[in-house]
Amino acid sequence: MNTVTFIQPSGAPATVSVEPGTSLMRAAVTNGVDGIVGECGGQAMCATCHVYVRPEFAAALPEPSDDEEEMLDCTTAERTELSRLGCQIKACAELDGIVVDVPAEQV
Amino acid sequence: MSVVIIGGGQAGLQVADSLRSGGYQDGITVIADEPGLPYQRPPLSKDYLAPEGSPAPLPLRAASFFADKEITLRSGVRAAAVDRAARTVILAGGEQVGYRHLVFATGTANRALTCPGADLPGVHLLRTLPDAEALHSALAAARRVVVVGAGFIGLEVAAAARARGCEVTVLEFAPGPMGRALSPAMGAWFAGAHARAGIRLRFNEGIAAFEPSMDGRVGWAVSTTGARYRADLVVAGIGVVPNDALAAAAGLETGNGIVVDAALRTSDPSVLAVGDCASFPSAHAGARIRVESVQNATDQGRHAARTILGSAEPYRDLPWFWSNQGSLRLQIAGLSAPGDQTVLSGDPESGKFSVLCFRNGRLAAVESVNSPGEHLGARKLLAAGISPEPEEAAAPGFSLKALARQDVAASSSV
Numbered sequence: 001m002n003t004v005t006f007i008q009p010s011g012a013p014a015t016v017s018v019e020p021g022t023s024l025m026r027a028a029v030t031n032g033v034d035g036i037v038g039e040c041g042g043q044a045m046c047a048t049c050h051v052y053v054r055p056e057f058a059a060a061l062p063e064p065s066d067d068e069e070e071m072l073d074c075t076t077a078e079r080t081e082l083s084r085l086g087c088q089i090k091a092c093a094e095l096d097g098i099v100v101d102v103p104a105e106q107v
Numbered sequence: 108m109s110v111v112i113i114g115g116g117q118a119g120l121q122v123a124d125s126l127r128s129g130g131y132q133d134g135i136t137v138i139a140d141e142p143g144l145p146y147q148r149p150p151l152s153k154d155y156l157a158p159e160g161s162p163a164p165l166p167l168r169a170a171s172f173f174a175d176k177e178i179t180l181r182s183g184v185r186a187a188a189v190d191r192a193a194r195t196v197i198l199a200g201g202e203q204v205g206y207r208h209l210v211f212a213t214g215t216a217n218r219a220l221t222c223p224g225a226d227l228p229g230v231h232l233l234r235t236l237p238d239a240e241a242l243h244s245a246l247a248a249a250r251r252v253v254v255v256g257a258g259f260i261g262l263e264v265a266a267a268a269r270a271r272g273c274e275v276t277v278l279e280f281a282p283g284p285m286g287r288a289l290s291p292a293m294g295a296w297f298a299g300a301h302a303r304a305g306i307r308l309r310f311n312e313g314i315a316a317f318e319p320s321m322d323g324r325v326g327w328a329v330s331t332t333g334a335r336y337r338a339d340l341v342v343a344g345i346g347v348v349p350n351d352a353l354a355a356a357a358g359l360e361t362g363n364g365i366v367v368d369a370a371l372r373t374s375d376p377s378v379l380a381v382g383d384c385a386s387f388p389s390a391h392a393g394a395r396i397r398v399e400s401v402q403n404a405t406d407q408g409r410h411a412a413r414t415i416l417g418s419a420e421p422y423r424d425l426p427w428f429w430s431n432q433g434s435l436r437l438q439i440a441g442l443s444a445p446g447d448q449t450v451l452s453g454d455p456e457s458g459k460f461s462v463l464c465f466r467n468g469r470l471a472a473v474e475s476v477n478s479p480g481e482h483l484g485a486r487k488l489l490a491a492g493i494s495p496e497p498e499e500a501a502a503p504g505f506s507l508k509a510l511a512r513q514d515v516a517a518s519s520s521v
Contacts, residue, residue: 030166038147043150045479046401071479107409
């Protein structure tokens with residue numbers, strides 16, 4: 001199991017434990033983490049699972065696909081260099097303990 | 108008294124969620140006829156059918172959501188009748204649930220095959236999680252698959268079966284694929300792309316009958332032209348019908364869905380309808396329509412919550428759709444119509460391009476393949492009511508994404 005910590009805009013953290021290979025979107029939705037919607041079911045179609053990945057985990061992240069890259073231009077909250085779609089990042093040993101910030105708005 | 112929502116899909120749960128986040132204080136009850144935690148349907152015809160398909164459904168909301176938001180979920184429970192005079196929903200077991208506002212989010216049902224042999228083992232429909240589980244395991248053993256209907260669901264399933272190495276034939280009685288949703292130009296491109304992937308597409312050919320093989324399971328599909336196709340697995344995706352019988356029995360106006368006004372209220376102002384089951388006046392279509400999509404379900408869910416909370420604003424969110432068919436990602440913004448002027452943007456040979464649909468000289472819809480940036484640009488432009496000239500759109504190097512960045516920014520800064 002790997003852990004993922006979601007930090008709400010209020011600063012409140014929620015740490016969840018998931019099987020390796022589980023996307024951060026699924027980890028959040030199945031555990032009732034506020035602020036991650038995943039309206040399209042993880043197809044990189046809706047940009048409602050936007051997260052800001054803490055910089056210390058950036059090196060271990062896979063590069064965003066062209067699709068994700070383009071969808072990130074459509075997030076409701078401002079896109080920054082830390083922005084990713086939660087449906088495209090999977091929990092794994094290299095990202096164990098990853099910390100992401102949840103934006104104030106998704107839709 | 109409280110809000111009762113009949114239906115536990117995207118639309119119904121969005122009403123509940125948006126009511127709470129909008130400050131609604133009274134009780135909220137969701138009556139869902141499927142058992143268990145409501146789940147996402149779109150992946151069932153896509154990722155779920157891949158060989159490594161995820162066996163766990165993705166819930167629409169976590170179990171903790173219902174407790175945290177004090178939303179009562181009655182799953183595996185069917186609403187049998189509505190007594191509007193008494194403002195009561197009568198459940199299948201006879202229990203009565205009172206309401207101040209009632210929301211129909213009853214969705215649609217699959218149109219059933221009626222031809223001879225439609226009840227043979229090996230003939231599948233796809234709607235629910237058990238349907239998808241059955242299809243997922245049937246695909247593992249299937250060699251020859253016949254898909255009836257070249258709509259989104261049929262082609263998603265066809266692409267998934269082809270990716271697993273099955274021989275796949277698609278029968279479609281119309282002259283092209285996805286005819287209800289796509290321009291002829293984009294439909295023709297999809298037909299070519301699927302054919303190149305090795306899928307046999309038969310247009311102007313409907314299903315006439317299924318015949319069993321020696322083992323009593325489906326063995327042959329016979330088309331309306333008399334052609335016979337070997338099949339050990341059949342999947343039908345031949346459209347849906349709105350679940351409006353409960354509303355009709357309660358005396359509400361129906362007709363291809365539950366008839367609502369622009370604020371999503373039925374002929375009884377304390378009763379609303381949202382999502383696939385609702386027939387609403389669309390600003391984008393200029394007509395009364397019913398839309399089957401995640402976008403429509405969630406945006407109408409949000410809108411109905413605002414109506415219940417006192418708003419009288421009309422629903423006017425831009426429709427958008429998507430379909431993943433193998434490696435082809437189709438995205439549609441807006442509603443195209445027969446007779447639209449179409450302009451090609453980008454190079455179809457590259458597998459990344461868009462078809463822009465103009466009506467009376469203004470952009471009405473954009474269909475994109477493997478071009479999410481163009482799709483998102485189209486959504487922004489259509490929502491802002493900004494249109495390029497058709498000649499401008501036809502020029503090499505034209506980009507909806509670039510135009511949206513420039514024009515939407517300019518119009519919002521005024």
